[in-house]
Amino acid sequence: MVTEKKIGVLMGGASAEREVSLKSGRAVFKALQSKGYRAVAIDVGGDICEVLRREGIELAFLTLHGGYGENGALQGLLEILGIPYTGSGVLASALAMDKESAKKIFRYHAIPAPPFTVIGRSQCPALHEVPVDFPLPWVVKPAAEGSSIGVSIVREERSLAQALEQALTLCERAIVEQYIAGTEVQVAVLNGTVLGAVEVRTKQEFYTYEAKYTQGLTEYILPPEVEPGILENAAGAALSAHRVLGCRGATRVDLIIDGTGDPYVLEVNTIPGMTETSLLPKIAAMSGLDFPSLIEEIMREAITGGREK
Numbered sequence: 171m172v173t174e175k176k177i178g179v180l181m182g183g184a185s186a187e188r189e190v191s192l193k194s195g196r197a198v199f200k201a202l203q204s205k206g207y208r209a210v211a212i213d214v215g216g217d218i219c220e221v222l223r224r225e226g227i228e229l230a231f232l233t234l235h236g237g238y239g240e241n242g243a244l245q246g247l248l249e250i251l252g253i254p255y256t257g258s259g260v261l262a263s264a265l266a267m268d269k270e271s272a273k274k275i276f277r278y279h280a281i282p283a284p285p286f287t288v289i290g291r292s293q294c295p296a297l298h299e300v301p302v303d304f305p306l307p308w309v310v311k312p313a314a315e316g317s318s319i320g321v322s323i324v325r326e327e328r329s330l331a332q333a334l335e336q337a338l339t340l341c342e343r344a345i346v347e348q349y350i351a352g353t354e355v356q357v358a359v360l361n362g363t364v365l366g367a368v369e370v371r372t373k374q375e376f377y378t379y380e381a382k383y384t385q386g387l388t389e390y391i392l393p394p395e396v397e398p399g400i401l402e403n404a405a406g407a408a409l410s411a412h413r414v415l416g417c418r419g420a421t422r423v424d425l426i427i428d429g430t431g432d433p434y435v436l437e438v439n440t441i442p443g444m445t446e447t448s449l450l451p452k453i454a455a456m457s458g459l460d461f462p463s464l465i466e467e468i469m470r471e472a473i474t475g476g477r478e479k
Contacts, residue, residue: 177202177469178227180244182213185237186319186340194233194444201462202231214239222251229472230255231465233444240441241267241314256472258440262416266438269313269345272415276435279414281407283435284426286347288313291338302330307349310334312341323349352428355394355401357408358442358453359421360464361471364405366453369394390449392456396427404433411435419471420464422450 179202181195182188195211202209210225212218214234222230230253238244242264248255258266265271276283285304302308310333311321320340322333330346337344354372358365369391394401408423415438422442426434442450444465454464 174208175228176208176210176226177229177231178210178212178222178225179231179233180212180214180218180239181233182215183234183237183239184215185235185239187235187237190443191233191235191239194235194448197445197461198231198233198465201465205462205466214244218244219247219251222253227253229253229469231469231472232256232441235441235443236267236319254472256468257419258415258417258421262418263440265415266417266421266440267314269311269437270343272411272438273345273347275414276411279410281410281414281435282433284309284347284350286345289334289338289344289346291342302346304348308333309345309347309349310337311345311347312337313343313345314341350426350428350434352426352434353394353396355396355404355425355427355433356449356453357405357423357425358450359409359412359417359423360454360467361419362413364409365450365459366392366457367394367401367405367408368392368449368453369396370449390452392452397431400427400431400433403431407433407435411438420450420468 179195179199181191183191199209199211212221230248232239232255234240234244240263242260245255245260245263249260265275270288273283273286287302306325308324309321310324320337322336324330324333334344354370355367356370357367371389371391404425404427408425411423412421417438417440420442422439424436426436428434442448444450451461451464459467
């Protein structure tokens with residue numbers, strides 16, 4: 171396919187998810203080497219433009235989680251340089267990374283998502299005026315972070331200030347959304363098609379950063395132990411969320427299925443974890459795609475697929 175092209179595996183960066191990104195990048199780099207590709211591992215810094223030119227990169231495989239690697243900024247640079255890249259384009263990346271924008275788009279398209287409100291740093295001194303018009307408990311999270319960094323569950327109003335303070339140290343805005351009790355399911359979408367899903371069962375209060383990356387704290391059920399019709403509805407909601415944001419390549423859509431079987435889209439991850447034990451590769455393996463084959467499919471779309479301008 172593109173074995174003759176020089177591929178830069180872009181990883182690391184300066185976001186709070188740097189270490190996870192490095193693990194993803196190394197796994198992708200190793201897989202590319204095993205298949206005979208001309209791959210270069212690149213830890214992204216301020217000199218990334220010079221590095222890409224010096225190395226003669228012809229295709230960028232993006233494994234940066236969070237920060238400018240996932241918010242459209244790096245995608246914009248690659249567009250200017252004329253270098254094809256994996257995953258979603260500038261606009262879709264920015265929309266998916268910004269939870270407020272994504273949720274507003276979901277609401278416009280009638281995609282089920284939890285009720286929410288947005289709190290800015292300037293509002294923190296007047297917490298008694300915070301416009302939360304849905305019942306406790308609430309989930310508080312930064313408007314533009316991933317891997318559950320800065321996320322809290324608030325079960326009493328008096329705990330809101332501390333949760334907001336934590337979220338707002340990472341972002342100018344915080345999302346307060348209604349907590350939905352139920353089954354967490356994550357759906358993988360690859361090149362416009364639902365690849366499969368995994369059920370997530372954690373021993374912690376919710377699927378925290380620690381639960382995601384500490385062995386033994388979370389159980390992954392493949393396929394999910396959910397009634398087929400309910401799972402089909404959840405997959406449909408996930409695919410709709412992927413499409414309305416304009417996503418491309420591989421995404422992982424996080425959902426909660428409540429006690430009545432209704433799905434709620436939480437967020438769309440445009441650069442999901444890509445270690446061999448990450449959820450997207452687990453789902454791909456269940457559908458018959460081993461890790462190197464998944465990498466090739468993601469690259470195939472980057473070469474042949476169009477993207478928004």
